[in-house]
Amino acid sequence: MAERLLKFTSVDPAMPGKRPATERTGDFAEIYGEFIQAKATEQASRCSQCGVPFCQSGCPLQNNIPDWLKLAAEGRMQEAYELSSATNAMPEICGRICPQDRLCEGACVIEQSGHGAVTIGAVERHITETAWAEDWVDLIRPVREREDSIGIIGAGPAGLAAADVLRGYGYQVTVYDRYDRAGGLLVYGIPGFKLEKHVVARRVERLERSGVVFKLGFEVGRDASFDELRARHAAVLVATGVYKARELPVPGAGGPGVVKALDYLTASNRKSFGDTVPDFESGALNAEGRHVVVIGGGDTAMDCVRTAVRQGAASVTCLYRRDRANMPGSAREVANAEDEGVQFAWLSAPRAIYSDASGATGVRVARMRLGEPDGSGRQAPEEIPGADHDLPASLVIMALGFDPEDIPAMFGCPDRPVRRDGTIATVGSVQVKGMPGVFAAGDIVRGASLVVWGVKDGQDAGQAIHSWLRQQQSAARIAAE
Ligand SMILES: Cc1cc2nc3c(=O)[nH]c(=O)nc-3n(C[C@H](O)[C@H](O)[C@H](O)COP(=O)(O)OP(=O)(O)OC[C@H]3O[C@@H](n4cnc5c(N)ncnc54)[C@H](O)[C@@H]3O)c2cc1C
Ligand code: SF4
Structure with missing residues (x-):
């Protein structure tokens, strides 16, 4: 061989x-x-x-x-x-x-x-x-059915991967998601030019046909409290991702014509499904014919610039405060964006966003240079005094990253353990601190990360839930003897 x-x-x-x-x-x-x-x-x-x-x-x-x-x-x-x-x-x-x-x-x-x-x-x-x-992707066929039911909050990659493992063990799995389609950021964040939606739908359908129940349009904290869900299931997995957009601390950032990356991408993805999206129809989340400035240098920013090109923007510029070598986004995606006509303004940071009654009109840009490495080891950007200039812009998209939402408030349980950054605190990788039978996986534990880490955490959580339930059963048997 x-x-x-x-x-x-x-x-x-x-x-x-x-x-x-x-x-x-x-x-x-x-x-x-x-x-x-x-x-x-x-x-x-x-x-x-x-x-x-x-x-x-x-x-x-x-x-x-x-x-x-x-x-x-x-x-x-x-x-x-x-x-x-x-x-x-x-x-x-x-x-x-x-x-x-x-x-x-x-x-x-x-x-x-x-x-x-x-x-x-x-x-x-x-x-x-x-x-x-070739039809080799079989349905999940558990060797035996188990009575215990597991509730999974969040149908993103972490929740879906956990559902796959748990159904394989024969558990009765229900996945709750506040969106109307399963897949999390795979469907509403990541654009079709990187991942076509039928690829995700096929995976969800396989889980459904294997016996996993999806309750969509179901928001935990609104349609049921977390404690109600906990009482309904033998174990609960929290896989809710991170959705709070980081703010831009400059004048005009809250003004008309300034939008959040995920709102913009979700609207575009919904249009791909043929949905009616009022904020797209009104033009608020549509780049067609507009001068678009995207602020940020990660993969979300790359998805925004490339979506704007496809919507027929008049021009698309990405503002990033460090240089190309220090960009967090994938080098492959930056090259794809450049091929598609996106302009990159490296070493450029927004100082203010201007607008009038019609919407955004421009961005005042500070020129930066790279100084000494900061605590993270990366060279810190610092302003070059007196080098500001203006860039015309009629749509400004903020893609500065995401933080967790306020999970204790959202779930209606103020005593839930979260770290200072709002991610869920776990013992080991997936068991929620001080809450037996409650597990957490994916971005809500790690902070904004990658699909493959979500899959890993979800799979690990599935295994951990199975082990925990078996331990519970053994302990109950011993106590009864
Ligand atoms: C624009 C964008 C592009 C990206 N591109 C890439 C990429 O190219 N490659 C890559 O590896 N990673 C990429 N990522 C990161 C990746 O998508 C995430 O790391 C991954 O989706 C995290 O998976 P998750 O299951 O933890 O959370 P999510 O995918 O965010 O899923 C969480 C789910 O929980 C649901 N939910 C939240 N709160 C509740 C509630 N109270 N009740 C019910 N349901 C709730 C949400 O509706 C959502 O469906 C990208 C992220 C973004 C934003
Ligand atoms: S990192 Fe792992 S899951 Fe991702 S493409 Fe490579 S082999 Fe596949």
Whole structure:
């Protein structure tokens, strides 16, 4: 089999075909195509099958990457799928949207040796898309049904991954979400050009057909108190994500024509579903024909600039206070945005936002330079005095990150344990401090993070809930004897 592997010196790294910018900016469909089978096999054959697989350590799920690459290189796709899905509840989603350059591919040894990483994410996606096409993705069929019911609050990646594990053990699982569709940020945050919505819907449908019950449009704190839910279920998982947008502390930031990134992206995603969105129809959340300035340098900012291009903005500029090398967003997404016509104003920070009765009119921009490293080790941006200038803007989108909402207030239970930053305090990774039978996972524990970490935490929470219930049952049996 060795001749089918170690081809990194003779085969160049390749991604599936990317649609040209002129074509892809006309719609919200994904920009990358699919590998054909021969290409996936060839790319998998570049793997050097390291004794110590750094790619596996670089993956939050510790996926058995070299093993499924080997199976894919040998054309044994069904076995590759069985192995890759054993550690990941949604491999085709991670394959599409993980920032691989910072995770598995960034750690790949042949990347370090200058040959270019194996395109692990694209092969992972191909393996699972093949499995869906060939009908290898089976429903969850528990060996035995269990009476205990589990309530999961939040149908994002963390909640869905936990539901997958728990249903596998035979528990009766109900997932509550305040949105009208399941998927969390996979459906209403991340735009279709990175992740088409049918890919998420397919996963949700599989869970539904496997017996998981979804109660959508159900907000915990409004439609039931947390304590009511706790009484209804043997265990409860909180996987509610982080949704409080960080504010911009400059004059005019609360004025007309200044909108929050998630409101803007949610409206756009809803339009992709064909929903009626009054704030889009009124123009408040529609970039068409407008001069758009997006403030921020993370992945959310990249999603906003690229959405604005697709909505037909007159111009799109991203303001970021550090330089390109220090941008938190994925380098691949920045390059895609540039190809699509986005202007980047590096080392630029907003000082004020101007508006009149018609809406925003411009942004006063301070020029920055990078000073000494701060506590985080990154060079701190500092203003260059007297170098301000004005930028025309009729729509300003703030993409400065997210913090947790006030969970104790939202759930109507002021004594619930949260850390100073508002995330839920856990013992170990998932058990909520001082609340037996209550678990938490995903962004609400970690702070704004990544889908793959949500999947990992959700899967871990599923295992932890199962272990906790078994311990409870053993203790009850011993007490009864
Ligand atoms: C615009 C954007 C783009 C991103 N792009 C990427 C990317 O490319 N790659 C990547 O890896 N990560 C990306 N992320 C991060 C990723 O989406 C999150 O880390 C991940 O979705 C967190 O999963 P979660 O399950 O913890 O929370 P979420 O996905 O936020 O899901 C939480 C769910 O809980 C529900 N909920 C909240 N409160 C209640 C309540 N009281 N009652 C009922 N339901 C409730 C919400 O409606 C939501 O559906 C992006 C994030 C954003 C905002
Ligand atoms: S889950 Fe993400 S980090 Fe892990 S192998 Fe897949 S693409 Fe890489």
